[in-house]
Amino acid sequence: MKNLKSRAFRFVVYTTLLCMLFLSTTLQSIASTNVKVYFNGKLMEFGTSANDPAPYIKEGRTLIPFRRIFEALGMDVGWDPVLRMVTAKGNGIEMTLYIGGKIAIVNGEEKELDVPAEITDDRTFVPLRFVSENCGAVVAWDDSTKSVYITMPNNIPSSPGEVLPTVERKSLGSEFKYKDLAVSFDEIIIEEIEKTNDVKITVKGKTNIEDSTFILELYNASGRSVKVRAFAIPSQSDTHKVVGSVFVSKSFVPKVMYVTIPYIDERYIRIGMYDL
Structure with a gap:
């Protein structure tokens, strides 16, 4: 009789454990679909x-x-x-x-x-x-x-027969090219503004085209974006420094940056993307 009770007890324990395991797995599966x-x-x-x-x-x-x-x-x-x-x-x-x-x-x-x-x-x-x-x-x-x-940052449609550049993803310091243009952005500086909740973000790079203009789209982790207009500074050499800055809240921490250039009718086209 004792052996029978012992076996029955073990059966109940094992059954309970299996049910708990099944329930846990099921709940975990359900939670994983809540996206x-x-x-x-x-x-x-x-x-x-x-x-x-x-x-x-x-x-x-x-x-x-x-x-x-x-x-x-x-x-x-x-x-x-x-x-x-x-x-x-x-x-x-x-x-x-x-x-x-x-x-x-x-x-x-x-x-x-x-x-x-x-x-x-x-x-x-x-x-x-x-x-x-x-x-x-x-x-x-x-x-x-x-x-x-x-x-999905806005881009412009291509004209018939024209192929827009594939937007590659690179690290700071890498170079992007489009037709005769070559540009790279090497440094992002974030400076706190005293007695405010703002910071100044400065982006620095270089290009081979004098007087060129870039629109840099910075995105944070939640998808919010700010735009920085960067200009090439004329120089006597074949390489020209590019600098742009913007003031934003301290809570804005950039994670990626798109590089866009003027295209047609004051519209812009993306030519590259940086991980920050």
């Missing part, structure tokens, strides 16, 4: 239909339905069920991702993924940060609200 995605400041709504699944987090990365994100980024999308391949094309960018593959192809260049594209509940999901940043967007994550902010 808000903002595109250019507007909340993207998901789950309005059975064909509109919500994004979720896997291994610390947000995955999102491929069609929703690529179309928001202005890309034409395709799906090959035989090759299990996602394609996206637009704005001078061509991207290919394979289900379960850790390598994506962007404009012919292989790039490694932290998390591959995958199929969940018969729907195809892609890594949000990777595809957004490789389409030229700025991505920021707010862990306190489990929110992703995607900001």
Whole structure:
């Protein structure tokens, strides 16, 4: 009788532990789908239909339905069920991702993924940060609200037959080129303004074109931006210093910077992006 009671007790304990483990895993799974995605400041709504699944987090990365994100980024999308391949094309960018593959192809260049594209509940999901940043967007994550902010800086459409430059992502000091222009930004100085809550941000660089003008778009982690107009200072050499500054609140901490140049009808075109 004692052995029977002991076995019954152990059975109850094991069953309880299994139920607790299952419940914990289930809750964790549910929590991982509670992700808000903002595109250019507007909340993207998901789950309005059975064909509109919500994004979720896997291994610390947000995955999102491929069609929703690529179309928001202005890309034409395709799906090959035989090759299990996602394609996206637009704005001078061509991207290919394979289900379960850790390598994506962007404009012919292989790039490694932290998390591959995958199929969940018969729907195809892609890594949000990777595809957004490789389409030229700025991505920021707010862990306190489990929110992703995607900001796509405005760019101008190209004329028929014209190809706009691919916006590469580089570190400060690296050079960008467009036609005859070469420019690099090497230093960002942040100075506190006494007795105020403001700072002065100064950006310094160099270019080969005298009297050139640049609009620098600085973005912080939440997607807020400020613009800095920078000018080339004429010199006797072939290299001209470029300087620009702006006053902002101390709370504004720049994370990335787009470099734009004059294009047509007083509009500007992006030629590069710096991680800060």
